[in-house]
Amino acid sequence: MALLRQYWKHAQWNYLRKFSASQIPEMPACNHEPCPYKGESYDTVKATTTLHTAPCQVPFYKKPLLIHEGFGQWLWDHEGKRYLDMFAGVATVSVGHSHPKIISAVLQQMNRLGHTTPIYMQPRLQEYVKKLVSKMPGDLSVVYLVNSGSEATELAFLMARLYTGAHEIVSLKNCYHGGSHTAAASTALSTWRYPVNSPSGHIHVTNPDVYHGPWGGSRCRDSPIAPGNRKCQCTGGTCFASDKYFEQIKDVFKFSLPNNGRVAAFIAESIQGVGGTIQFPRSYLSRVYEFIRYYGGVCIADEVQTGFGRTGEYYWGFQGHGVEPDIVTMGKGIGNGFPMGAVVTRPAIANTLKQALHFNTFGGNPIACSVGSAVLDIIEEEQLQENAFHVGTHLLERLGALQLYHPTVIGDVRGKGLMIGVELVCNPETREPLPPSQMIELFEEIKDMGVLVGKGGLHANVLRIKPPLCVTKADADFTVEVINKAIQNLKHRYSYNEESVYCNGV
Structure with missing residues (x-):
């Protein structure tokens, strides 16, 4: 029995550390079909926002998203691209978008x-x-x-x-x-x-x-x-x-x-x-x-x-x-x-x-x-509190395994349930934050691969993961895959390796 438990623990740990070899992870399926966007053009909406909304309310991303529809843990932009919402409108959409x-x-x-x-x-x-x-x-x-x-x-x-x-x-x-x-x-x-x-x-x-x-x-x-x-x-x-x-x-x-x-x-x-x-x-x-x-x-x-x-x-x-x-x-x-x-x-x-x-x-x-x-x-x-515990624990453990792969970039993984933070650093010993220019690049790339997360902390170097409580383990796995690919690409661009650290790009 002890040998069986040890085998199971070893198999589970190998699963947590397993990452896809594909260039872009495959997004989990969704059976909701969004309506076509029929509103004003992207440029018109952007111009109106720039001219007539408070300038302190700066949208995320170099090219801000024009979100058109939401269902469950999913969002769609004006072009019909689907995103996994792992930020839930700043931990606000608790039970899922457009719940019937x-x-x-x-x-x-x-x-x-x-x-x-x-x-x-x-x-x-x-x-x-x-x-x-x-x-x-x-x-x-x-x-x-x-x-x-x-x-x-x-x-x-x-x-x-x-x-x-x-x-x-x-x-x-x-x-x-x-x-x-x-x-x-x-x-x-x-x-x-x-x-x-x-x-x-x-x-x-x-x-x-x-x-x-x-x-x-x-x-x-x-x-x-x-x-x-x-x-x-x-x-x-x-x-x-x-x-x-x-x-x-x-x-x-x-x-x-x-x-x-x-x-x-x-x-x-x-x-x-x-x-x-x-x-x-x-x-x-x-x-x-x-x-x-x-x-x-x-x-x-x-x-x-x-x-x-x-x-x-x-x-x-x-x-x-x-x-x-x-x-x-x-x-x-x-x-x-x-x-x-x-x-x-x-x-x-x-x-x-x-x-x-x-x-x-x-x-x-x-x-x-x-x-x-x-x-x-x-x-x-819908037992969403229980789901937050099980999916959140799974996601935290997978992110913890990811930290072992990227110890020079992931300084800390923390949280409870679906209240999760991943702190990104350029020096794990001094815990110096990842430079803003690199953080922005990584943040953009995570979005481009279809996952929306937040940023937090005094230096905005913490990925804030606080999705609707209805997310699944498949969603969690996809999120980890995307973060992994984004960090791999960042390390390649800035020549990060596991023996040295580079706090450049400020």
């Missing part, structure tokens, strides 16, 4: 009632909040519906400050919590910050990054893949990295806060998304939560990208850290692309908003509630 059940829910509700506000009761709101609360642990039982993750962050901060009577919001460096004024103040990525005065009351503490930070190793994070070539300094049942990063936040309280040390809130993503799919050391969040509460603050879990089953093993990312937050913010996947967000909290915290009038015109819109309700049903009926 969502289309049906929207049409039925639009035929009955398109809009009313919370000044009236309506059944779709009641149905939806009951379903959403049933997914929450403990006393997280009050829902305030908004229109985006940024709005949810703003509202969560307001609630925290009213409830605690304190002002300071503590967040991690490298985090992203939204683009609105106050949400952006908590964000700690220089690439997302404008040279204007930010609202007061925001403190950024050391990010517990076990790959880039001073502490961390192979057993420090909850991922099937170890962080690069870093050795773990953990001993016994304690995490050395968690201890050291926790000391950093204690140090901030000691020197940067008033004598009473009171704060309003601590906010953290369960896995940092925009920051490059950064995972924290085991036990870190649970220790920080306890510490924050000792100083009178509440704990906010940002589930905008990690919620609704994306991490696979748990419905909410915070459950993987063994914590129960006081406030949870949601967005993106909550509506499968429909503009929705939510704040879920305890009754005592929610009651603080009664001190004045607070109103959201579109929050709880009956169409939005119908969409949100359909999303919850689909995740359960």
Whole structure:
């Protein structure tokens, strides 16, 4: 039996390391036939976009894609070319493009009632909040519906400050919590910050990054893949990295806060998304939560990208850290692309908003509630959380095997479920990021072979893989094949080899 298990493990590892010899990998089949594109010409759409949309919203790619149709995990451009969507509109399309059940829910509700506000009761709101609360642990039982993750962050901060009577919001460096004024103040990525005065009351503490930070190793994070070539300094049942990063936040309280040390809130993503799919050391969040509460603050879990089953093993990312937050913010996947967000909290915290009038015109819109309700049903009926776990683990293991083939380019593979990051470097020892010119070339080539991924991290050198939860193992294999070919071509162009590294091309 032991010999059989060893044989099976060896065969499985050989499969994970197996890559196609073909020049361009074969895309998995799709039985959906898109409609022909009959809109304005590509040049007209591009010119209108350039002239009349905000110039800060720069499209991906040298020749931006004109996306015409979507179905499941697939997208088609105006010329009918098919793409595997492994970014899902920035981790937003949770159950698949144009899902029939969502289309049906929207049409039925639009035929009955398109809009009313919370000044009236309506059944779709009641149905939806009951379903959403049933997914929450403990006393997280009050829902305030908004229109985006940024709005949810703003509202969560307001609630925290009213409830605690304190002002300071503590967040991690490298985090992203939204683009609105106050949400952006908590964000700690220089690439997302404008040279204007930010609202007061925001403190950024050391990010517990076990790959880039001073502490961390192979057993420090909850991922099937170890962080690069870093050795773990953990001993016994304690995490050395968690201890050291926790000391950093204690140090901030000691020197940067008033004598009473009171704060309003601590906010953290369960896995940092925009920051490059950064995972924290085991036990870190649970220790920080306890510490924050000792100083009178509440704990906010940002589930905008990690919620609704994306991490696979748990419905909410915070459950993987063994914590129960006081406030949870949601967005993106909550509506499968429909503009929705939510704040879920305890009754005592929610009651603080009664001190004045607070109103959201579109929050709880009956169409939005119908969409949100359909999303919850689909995740359960189609077992998409389980699929995220199985396909995500398979994809992570295959990417980990790919790292062994390209150790001078792939510095780290990390993530949980279908929340995955692949960090590209030009020196695995110093972890220096792949130069922007090379990153752009590789990014373009992945697209040209039919896969759409995102970019993240401070230097935009992390491939962000966050597809709809309906993707298959065949889709995962195709994605790995495409990334492999793109890296092979990059190494050939820049004479990379496994004995030397080249950080040129900046």
